[in-house]
Amino acid sequence: MTRYITQRLLLLPFLLLIYSFVIFVVIQAPPGDFLTSYVATLSASGSSMSAEQIQALRHSYGLDQPFVVQYGLWLKNLLQGDLGLSLEYQRPSADLISEQLGLTLALALFSFVLTWAIAVPAGIYSATHPRSIIDHVLTVVNYVGVATPNFMLALILMWAAFAYFDISVTGLFSPDFVDAPWSIARVLDLLAHIWLPALVLGIAGTARLSRIMRANLLDELNKPYVVTARAKGMKEWRLVLRYPVRLALNPLISTIGWYLPALFSGSLIVATVMNLPNIGPLLLRALINRDMYLAGGILLIYSFLTIVGTLLSDILLALVDPRIRVEN
Amino acid sequence: MAEGSIAGVAAGLAAEDRIAVASNWKLVWWRFKRHHLALFCAGLLIALYMIVLCPDFFSTQNPETTDARQAFIPVQSVHLFDDGKFSPWVPAIVGKRHPVTLRMEWQADPSRKVPVRFFTPGPVYQVFGLFESRLHLIGPADPTQRIFLLGSDRLGRDQWSRIMHGTQTSMTVGLVAVALSVILGVVLGGLSGYLGGKTDQVIQRVIELLQSVPTIPIWLALSAALPRDWTPIQVFFAITVILSLVGWTTLGREVRGRFLALREEDFVLAARLAGCSRMRIILRHMVPTFLSHIIATSSLAIPVMIINETSLSFLGLGIRPPAISWGVLLQEAQNIQTLALAPWLLIPGVVVIVAVLAFNLVGDGLRDAADPYSG
C-alpha cells in the first residue's frame, strides 16, 4: 500500500510537467496572442496603436519569441514558484488567483459535502423501500435533476426569487460583509449564502450519485451475506447500514477523485450566472483575451488539485476496502 | 425469473420455440417494448428528429425576422375550439405603452381572435436546399400577420420558430459528437484492450490525462481559440469535434475493459482453437457481445453532449449567433431583470430538459433491454 502511494507521489511532478506542456500548447495554439485581442479591443473602443508600439510591446512581453522559448521561460519561472505576470491586469497572476481560489474551493467543497449528505441517504431509502411513493418521487426528481443543466437551475431559482420574493440572489456575502476582514460573523454570513449556489452546483451530481447508490444497494441487498446477518438476529436498519451499504459505497468512493474537476468546471458556469467571486470568470476572461500566464497558471492549479483529489480517493478506497488493501 | 417474464411477452408453449430461435436484436426489441415509458420517449425523440429534418415546416415564420416594435410579446396560446367547433385561434395581443417607463406592455385580448390553421401556407423556405415550399404545420389564417406561439424576444423574433431551428442544431451536434466519440472510443479502446502491452499502456495514460483535466476549462480554451471570423458552420463542426475529443475517454475505457475481459473468455479460446483469424474473432465474436451495450451507452452520452453544447453556447463560447441553438437562445435569458419581464425566454431550457430526459429514459431502457442478465 505504502509502495503504491509513494509511486503515485513520485509520478506527480512528471504528470504536472506533461500537463503544463499540454496546457501551454492549448493556450498558444490558435493564431495571434494577447496583443492581437488587446488591439482588437482598443479599436472597438475607438483608439488604436501604431505598428511600432505594438511591436515594442510584443518584444517586451516576450511574445515574439518562438514557442519553445516561451514555454521554457514559463517553466523556469514556475519551478521558481513564480506564476508570471497577468498581461491584462498587470499584476502577478499568483495574487489574482489567490484572491479567488479560496472562495472557489469553499464553494466546491461545500457542494461536495451537500451532494453526499443528500444523495447517500436518499439512495439508501430508495433501495430499502423500492416502489414506495417516496422512491417514485425521488426517482422523478433524480431524472429531472440529471436532465437540467446547472445554469438552467440557477436561472430558474434566481428568477423565482426575484419575481416572486423580490430577493436578489447574487454574491456570496451580504453587502456589509463583502470587503470585511475574516471573522466568525463573516463565516456565518458566507454559510448562509453559499448553500444555494452549492445546491445548484451539486444537483446533477446529487441526482446521479443517488441513482447509482440506489442501484448498487439494490444489488447488494439480494446477496447471501445480508441473509446471514438477518439470521443472526440483527436489527434491520443496523444490518443494512453495516453490511450492504458499506459494500455499495465502495465503487462510489473510488469516483470521489473525479468529482473535483467536475465541481470546478460546473462552478465556473454557475458562478458566471450567479455573479459569484470565482476563479471561473477570471479564467474565462484570460482565455478569451489570451492572457496566457494567468490562464496557464489557473489551469495548472486545476490540474494539480485534480491529481491530488484522485490520489486521495484511491487512498480512501484502499483504507475502506480490505480486498484492495491486503496484498495477497 | 427470466423464464417467467419473457414467457409473459410471448405466452404459450409454441412461444418458447420462438424465443429459442429469435436473434439477439429481436430479444432486445421485445424487452425494450415492455418499458412503456422508454417507448413513449423514443416516440418523442423521433418527433424531435422530424423537426431536425425540416425545421421550417414546423416554424410559423422566418426565425431571423426582427421587429423592434414587437419585442417581448408574451405567449399566444393556441385554443382549439371556438364555440364548440373545431376552429383553432390565438388571442390577439394588444400593446400599451407604459406612461412612466415608456416600455411597451402587452396584454392578451381573448375577445379578438386571430384564427390559425394547420398545414397552411406561409413564408417560403427551402427543403434540404432542393426545392421550395410554402407549407407550414401551423400558421395564421392571414399569412401577413405574425403570431407568437411562444412569445418573442428582445428583437421581436418569434421564439417558437427559433426553438424549431435551435432543435436542428442542438440535436445534431449531440448526435455527431457522440458518433465521433464512439468511433474514437471503440477503435482506441479496442486496440488498447485487445493488443495489450505497450499500446495499452500508452493509450491508458492518454485517457487518464484527458480525464483528469477539468473538461470545461479545456473546452473554453479550445473554443476561445476558435478564430472569431469563422462562419457559423465552421464553428459548429469545430465545436462537435472539440466535444468529442474529450468525451471519448469514458467509452474508450469501457471498451478496453470489455475487450480485456472478453479476451480470457472460453468462447474466444474456442474460436482461436477453431482457427479463426484475429480480425474475425474481434469482429464476429467479441464485438457483437457488447455492441448492444455500446449503443445503450452512446444513447446515454448524447444528452451529456447536448447539455455541454448548451452550456458552452450559453457562455458565448459555443455556437454563435446568428446561428441558432438552444444555448444561444438561452443567452437571452441571462439577465434577471429581463427574465422577470419575459419569463417565456426560459422555454428553450424546458425543451433542453425534456429532450435530455427523453434520451436518458430511452438510454436506460436500451441498457436494461440489452443486458442479457436483467429482466
Next chain:
Amino acid sequence: MTSDTAVPLLSVRDLRVSFTLDDGLVRAVDGTSFDVMPGQVLGIVGESGCGKSVTMKAILQLVDRPGKITNGQIMFRRRPPGQEAGGEVVDLALLPPKGAVMREIRGAEIALIPQEPMASFSPVHTVGDQIIEAIMLHGHRWDAGRRITRAQARDITIGLFRDVGISMPEQRIDAYSWQLSGGLRQRAMIAMALSCKPRLLIADEPTTAIDVTTQAQVLALLRDLQHKYNTAIIFITHDLGVIAQMASYVVVMYLGRVMEQGPVDEIFHAPAHPYTRALLRSIPGLTGATRTALPVISGTLPHPFNRPAGCPFHPRCPDVMARCAEAVPNLEPVGPYQAASCFLHHAEASAT
C-alpha cells in the same frame, strides 16, 4: 409420527408460502407438515424448486418479498439455556419478521448454516468480527445476567474455532473470508451458527459448494457437534447420500408438498411413495448391471405457473391412477413412524 413421547422442538403444520409475481401466483410451499424432536437430525430432501429452501426461510421468517406465509403454524418451543424442560411455545408464523421476539430467536435459538460460505460472509469485515457481533447480540446465552464484553466474545470465538477444528484460531480470527480455504470457511460459518448455543440448526445445503473430501470432514464435524451439544439439525439437501449419513428422520418434498416422511432406514429400504422409489432407483450404484441406461424420472418439473391438478407428481408417476388427477392426497400413516401422501396407500390404509 414422533420417535418418542417427548414433545417436539419444532412443529410445522400445513405451512403454505406463496409468491405473488407479475405473471401469477407461485405456491412455493403448499401444505407441508413435519416435526423436529430435540437433538434429532431431520433431513429434508427434494429436487431444486421443491420448496425446501423456502420452508427453511419461513421457519426463520426470512422469506423475501413478494413471498408471504399464507397459512399454517410453526410451533417452536423456546427454552433458555441451562433449562432442560418447560419453556413457552410460540407460533413463529404469527411473529412479525422484523420484530424483537423473532430477532431474539434468530441466531440464539434457531441458527442458520447457509449454502455458500464465501458469499455469506461480508468481504470487508473479518470473520472474527462477524462472529463476535453475533455473540454480543445474544450475550445472555453465555452469561445470563451481565453483558458480554468484546474481549470475552473474542475469547469465546477462539474457543469455538478450536471446537470446529480450525487451526491457529488466534490468527484466523482476524482473517477475511476470502483469505480462507473453502473448508475453513465452512467451519467458520458453522462456528458462527453455533456461537449462541442454538437448540435448532438449519443447514441449507452446507455441502453443495465444497468438494467431496471437505464434505466428509464437514459432515463428521457436524455429527460430533450435534452429539456434543445435543442440537437438533434440519438438514436440507438434494443429495440422498448425505441424508443417509446424517439424518435419522427424512422428509421428501416435491413441488411444495411432503410426499413421504419417515425414519431413514424405512425410507431407504421400504419407500412407500412412487416418487421416493424413483429417486432411490436413480442413484447410480457400484454394483449391478453395467451398460444399462440410468433410470430417470420421466417428464420434467412443471412450470410453477402450470401446477398439475390433484397430486403434484401424478403426470410423472409410473403408478398413476385416475383418482390422482382429481384430488390431492393427504399425508397418511403407512407404518408406525412413516407417512406418505399417495392414493395407493390410502386404499391400503382404509382397508386395514
